[in-house]
Amino acid sequence: MGSIEQSVQSTDHHGPAKGITRWLYTTNHKDIGTLYLLFSLTMFFIGGCMALTIRAELFQPGLQLIMPEFFNQMTTMHGLIMVFGAVMPAFVGLANWMIPMMVGAPDMALPRMNNWSFWILPFAFSMMLSTLLMEGGAPNFGWTFYAPLSTTYAPPSVTFFIFAVHMMGISSIMGAINVIATILNMRVPGMKLMDMPLFVWTWLITAFLLIAVMPVLAGVVTMMLMDIHFGTSFFDAAGGGDPVLFQHVFWFFGHPEVYIMILPAFGVVSEIIPTFARKRLFGYASMVYATASIAILSFIVWAHHMFTVGLPLVGELFFMYTTMLIAVPTGVKVFNWVATMFRGSMTFETPMLFSLAFVVLFTIGGFSGLMLAIAPADFQYHDTYFVVAHFHYVLVPGSVFSIMAAAYFWLPKWTGHMYNEAMGKLHFWLSFIGVNVTFFPMHFLGLAGMPRRIPDYALQFADFNMVATFGAFLFGFSQLIFVYNVISCIRSGKKATAQVWEGSHGLEWTLSSPPPYHSFTEPPAFTSPHRANG
């Protein structure tokens, strides 16, 4: 146990500890950020391999590689791992690395708790993955685990799934508390809320969403546990409960959850586009208000996932209208990005390429979302591949591309070396082509009537499935370039300057590349960008 003398020292001693204990015991926001990012990458690969298993089975009609039982397990685990294991931790990793540097703080507000937030995750996911080896198999009821398929009819491993979800929830809540405390309390003197970089703003709002909805997820899995093992009837009409109640509670969590996966992405893109357009972000204030509006609206749209469960008409109309409204603040964001590029002086380094692809492809995903929001039309789209196309467009070239963009954007800052630009561009183009070849045909499949979560399909769906599978393998294997590029960037490469990019502004770019172990030991001088540019 660090004795007191040691702790006192740590305020003025710098540099990481040696060996494995550096990572196990760390209280440093950068080390923890790195851990989160590596963990996320690992999960992305595991979840990706599951996706490839799914795609391989769907390459042709008929059952060839895996049985339906296992197929359902793959779909479920793929969704869960990508959402909770890959995308969310990646954004927490970015927050850990960047927020203290952006607000001029030495570290996160609660560094020990920060470590705890991270280290719960590997245990939670080991438990989640270990269900694959259990008798009866892993959870097979979809990442949305609707009761009673996930209660009365679930394999015994569901109990471990429930506890794994609890652990992830604890981790996310603590992580979010830390982010909020850091942002609200650790800004350099003089930095007002409306001076903060947008990445910080979007994370502040995301953290609020996390704290508001992760406990609800914990509540709903707790009710499942009670129904399965203690004889309650929350989701059983025979005792006066309702299976649809599960869906209401789940989606009250679930819809804000999807914005948890996109708001930080908005933040990242809002940092990158101005940098490479060499022009200040257009409409800073409206960006902040739009983000907040999206977050608030996200609490009252949940039942758009449930249009077919037989909601009363007023409910159906209410949720249709509120959902459609979300297009307005999201549109403001898109327009602002475009206006930022307009009459800029643009260059197209890899982070910018990923961000541009983000704007286009996310918007396409948003449009399909808007179509889904139209309740009577959703009766035709619901639970088809049209939905799968929608959410992969917002999640893969949306969230995942923004994470890639962020990685390329900040890697030189983190490592002190430039990555290999040619390889980055290759990675981008292959990913861009791969993603579209994979997910665009899914729109056609869905409209033509292919349900989701099926291991085998009617013959008229054969061609597009084959195309999608080709695309998935192309996209998947292109990610190896990314890994190679990251590793070689950590090891070697051209030295990066402190500012790294010609157009970069902000406190994080005043620190050397790589930054000192404790970011700002003294509060840096800060002038509001508003004052600077009038």
Added chain:
Amino acid sequence: MRRNGRALLFAGLFYAPLVSADWQVNLIEGATEISRSVYNLHMVIFYICVAIAVIVFGVMFWSIFWHRKSRGAKAAHFHESTWVEIAWTIVPVIILVSMAVPASTTLIQMYDKNSAELDIQITGYQWKWRYQYLNQDIDFFSSLSTPPEQISNEQIKGENYLLEVDKPLVIPAGKKIRFLLTSNDVIHSWWVPALAVKKDAIPGFVNESWTRVDQPGIYRGQCAELCGRDHGFMPIVVEVKSPEDYQMWVAEQASLKVVEQQSAQKEWSQAELMIRGEAVYKASCAACHQLEGQGIPGVFPALVGSPLMSGDSAEHIDAVLHGRSGTAMQAFAEQLNTVDLAAVITYERSAWGNQGGAVTVQQIAELLKE
């Protein structure tokens, strides 16, 4: 693995993509007034989105092309404009309202469940559908009829691969038909694209939906809510007949009932029961307990060597007739007729080396009367 069907298998693998050269990339217009208005709604919204995309991406690509540093572009300094920002908040709102109006109209129309001429209760089971014509003596199950050999690629896949059933739902054309949807176990969803009807079947609750199909024809759909292992294998086929043909079909159902009752009176030998039982087993039990009765450890119990199969037949019969509450084991008393029940129980008790011995049709009939 299975080596015999190799040639066939290869034929099957390469056959599939070839036959389906006509690509379907859009919603179908369907066969009802509702499905057509949904289609129109879909197209309108789609075109609006395309138009917005053209404008937004147009400006973006314009900038990418002209305002690039390599062309010597210098960055401008503007970074906000209240008027522009207000404008592009208001305009989308107006566009959205113009979408919401037709959407609401169609939705309200869909929710008008009044004045139906025929009520059909549809119940989802893992993994088949049950159709009960209320106020009529028609009640049957409808399950996948694609042979397993096609699914495992040992046989060439038929035209309606995975979209065919043993007994389709039959309804008259031109009449408003109300569906009352519920489920026996987990949530299913009854979806026929051509009717634009998709409604969840929820255990313990009843959902309502309706349709009126103009033209006779055969319309196919699938279960649209993940409902376990064979979710991908519970299709829906609706056969719409002209009112006259429909009346004939109704009459036919009544005579089939009589035939069935007669067969229950007849003496069945064990050998006959075994043959019939095997067929019933494959159709109703094998999905869970597996073809060889081996089950799936931890999920579905094995029947091979199970004490239930060799012990007192009463317990075995009870399990099959009434199911096991709280598990996936269904009550088959309502799904199968007396002969089928006797046959399948006999089969389970004697197949795969089980030594339980036969049960008789009469035995079952007695129990069912109670």
Added chain:
Amino acid sequence: MSSQAYYVPAQSRWPILASVSLFLMAYGAGTLINALSADSGGLLGLGFLLLGALSMGLILVGWFGHVIDESGQGLYSDQMDRSFRWGMSWFIFSEVMFFAAFFGTLFYVRILAVPWLGGEGEKGVSNMLWQGFKATWPLMSTPDMKAFPGPKGLIDPLHLPLINTLLLLSSSVTVTVAHYRLKQDRRPQVILWLLLTVVLGCAFLVFQALEYIEAYHELGLTLQAGIYGATFFILTGFHGMHVTLGTLMLLIILLRVIRGHFAPDHHFGFEAVSWYWHFVDVIWVGLFLFVYLL
């Protein structure tokens, strides 16, 4: 803003140990609960659970002890203090949302699901599946009485629950008084009022236990009694757990006050616990209204 340097703690062993304990607890609980229906593996699960819980307890003692030491050394600036405050406030907010899920459940079944099952409203057709079922609240008979036999009687809200309400409300007052006395640095008084709070908390728990016994043995109000029992126990049960935790924390604070911790102007640990206690109290008022009274 304070010019004091921000204190970044050195490496710490506690978090990783806490993660391991949490894993042991979760894994143990999972195994144990699964053993309920599989009748094997129970001992193993229980072992893991106890091991995890025990080590978690020790770790928390060590970890908080460490923080208290640091605080005692004056390492924490005002800014640090604010970080703790933000942390605690948002943690309580997360707890509020946890309860919100269960309150939401209660309202949903009461206002929508049960009436639908009983034949009212837009989905009243559902009653065709449960002929004879009448919707009432509290739900005395369930749609399927064989599976969920419904309670025989109900708890009289004006008896034990009312007493408990008074107990908790007054405990909120006593803890506030203790806080004022601490600010005035009148330590013996602080001890007295805190002690009173702890006693009130314990009394609440005793009554709650009595009420559960009555519910199970006399009223047939159990977890398996249908949706009323289910919502009743999940809400009161989780609340009870929070009272237990709160009482424990108050006790620790009491011991610390006796040891001479906390300064009149610097006592965040004390405040955090009292915030928590007020939160538990507010939840109870909600419970009393919606679970017992209305």
